[in-house]
Amino acid sequence: MPSSDAEAATALKLQGNKAFQQHDWPTAVDFYTKAIEKYDKDPSFFSNRAQCHIKLEAYGYAVADATKAIELDPAYVKAYWRRALANTAILNSREALKDFKAVVKREPNNRDAKLKLAECEKLVRRIEFEKAIEVSDPPSAFEDLDIDSIVVDDSYDGVRLGNEMTQEFIDDMIQRFKNGKKIHRKYAFQIIKAVRDITYAEPTMVEVGVEKGTKLTVCGDTHGQFFDLLEIFRLNGFPSDTHAYLFNGDFVDRGSWSTEIAFLLYAYKWLRPNKFFLNRGNHETDDMNRAYGFEGECKAKYNERTFKLFSESFSALPLATLIGNKYFVLHGGLFSDDNTSLDDIRKLNRHTQRQPGQQGLMMEMLWTDPQPTPGRGPSKRGVGMQFGPDVTKRFCEKNGLEAIIRSHEVRMEGYEVEHDGRCITVFSAPKYCDTTENKGAYINIGPELKLEFHKFDAVPHPDIKPMVCFASPRL
Known part of the structure; x- marks a missing residue:
């Protein structure tokens, strides 16, 4: 040479x-x-x-x-x-x-x-x-959980929660979290149980439309960046009866406010179950929560049972959302088999398997990534696989879709449109882990089912470092 x-x-x-x-x-x-x-x-x-x-x-x-x-x-x-x-x-x-x-x-x-x-x-x-x-069928974390017997003492200085979620409680909770406070353990348990019950009853693929006079916002990974989540709501509007939201997985881990994000998203889900939607991501799983901070954060801020309850609630979350029969939204991406259809997702019983494992439809829905070259290839992550533009085209044509919308990956501009417009990635954690100079993004969808992309920058937050980000030795 x-x-x-x-x-x-x-x-x-x-x-x-x-x-x-x-x-x-x-x-x-x-x-x-x-x-x-x-x-x-x-x-x-x-x-x-x-x-x-x-x-x-x-x-x-x-x-x-x-x-x-x-x-x-x-x-x-x-x-x-x-x-x-x-x-x-x-x-x-x-x-x-x-x-x-x-x-x-x-x-x-x-x-x-x-x-x-x-x-x-x-x-x-x-x-x-x-x-x-390990036991094959562990008991439910909700077994023997007597929430009614937990007493909220008089010294608790927040809004009280009854048997139904209220906007007043959410507004107070947001302010508490901004001030570094927690909600009472009883309310934490109530919220998790309510959302677990709601989402357990939902289909594996939720199907929604966008009615006249309303809009739906799709957000990608938030990864414990609570103050950036609030920035989305500030810029784009808080959830309401006419403004639905879909959060496409990876709410938790890495960032230092994962419990705050999880409780806020869950509270909105409880308040408006038919206007607020949550897809499961690969970080709503036990292995990832142990490695990337959420389990430790639950134990530090609340207790071990809080994590176990969240874990079981995560396994109840739907895996995908179909918007207006045109956009298939899931966290990771497409499949190793071209014969996989939306009907296969509809029929998938996610309740028989709490964790995604190393193969199968659930793993692929949470882990796969697009690649620019045709065909399928080994995963750059070391888990799952990658799919090319031809795979996306065949899936969309077979299922009558305009595009798939997925998250799971940082995009420097917050979003990216690939595969001839049929594969869209949206990522909503700007300045990811406080080290990556990326923007965040979200997608608004109106009754005409047109996609409107919005980018935003990270906002200041208290000086608490992300719980798990790899140190970068000098090159």
């Missing part, structure tokens, strides 16, 4: 580093990719691109790039570290454990690595223990 190619590649790497420092992960990936095309013998090119993939949650790609860096230089510590982080993210704890051990062996004084190694060892032991005691 001529030295000029290596020099040109290094210059591209430096441009990638600059984009990374500006938190523009997609541009950084492009520069590192061009550097690799020029010269593919430098492990830092692959390791740096792996770090970008981690930021973009493309953990499968990150594992592949870190592995290539290690093949080029078996002593390259950053590559072991990044592969460990990526495997941790997709819950491959045993593989991550090997790499954390490799880092500590090479850098015995690395405190961060020793801490991560200890955490990973603890997690692996916990997984093995839970597997050993």
Whole structure:
């Protein structure tokens, strides 16, 4: 390889580093990719691109790039570290454990690595223990829950909640959350139980129209960014009898106000069950909640039972919403089998399986992603798969759809229209994890069923760091 190619590649790497420092992960990936095309013998090119993939949650790609860096230089510590982080993210704890051990062996004084190694060892032991005691049909978390017997003492300074949700309670709850306060444990349990009962009775695919004089707003991931959720309502209007909302999964994890978002969305669902809709996301699952903060947040702010109740309520959520017979809305994306139809979704009994598992329709609905090339490919995340524009076209034509609307991925402009207009991604967590310089977005749909895209910026919030965001070592 001529030295000029290596020099040109290094210059591209430096441009990638600059984009990374500006938190523009997609541009950084492009520069590192061009550097690799020029010269593919430098492990830092692959390791740096792996770090970008981690930021973009493309953990499968990150594992592949870190592995290539290690093949080029078996002593390259950053590559072991990044592969460990990526495997941790997709819950491959045993593989991550090997790499954390490799880092500590090479850098015995690395405190961060020793801490991560200890955490990973603890997690692996916990997984093995839970597997050993696992029962096939665990009892309901709501069993023996006597909400009526819980007393709200006189010192509670918030609005009281009776047997029905009220706008007054919601307004007070929003203000409490803004001030760093909690709602009473009794009210927390009431809200979760009410919404669990409502959503359990809904079909796996909810079918809604948009009546004259009303509109429906579709929002993507909010990930515990409570103050940005309030910004959506400030800009676009709060839920009302004439303004319906659909939140397309991933309400919780990562951000530090996941319980606040969950309680607010649930309260609106209880208040207006036919005008407020919730689809399940891949982060409304036990494994993800343990790894990305929601379980810990529930225990810290309320108690362990609160998490168990939320967990069971998450498994009751619908998996998709069909809007006006034109837009199929689900968190992840399409399927490994072209024969899958909307009728298959209608018939899917989500109540027989609380967690999505590693295969099947539920897993695909929560985890898959679009790709620009035709056909299907391995997942960049390391979970699920990817589907091309031809897959989307066939699904839409077969089912009489105009487009699918999904979330699940950061988009720098808050949304993206792909696959010849048939695949739309909307993401509603701007400045994701306080590190990505992305906008948020939401989609308004009126009676004519036309899509109206709106972008918005992140707003200031109290200085509490996201509960789980990967540290980014210097490139």
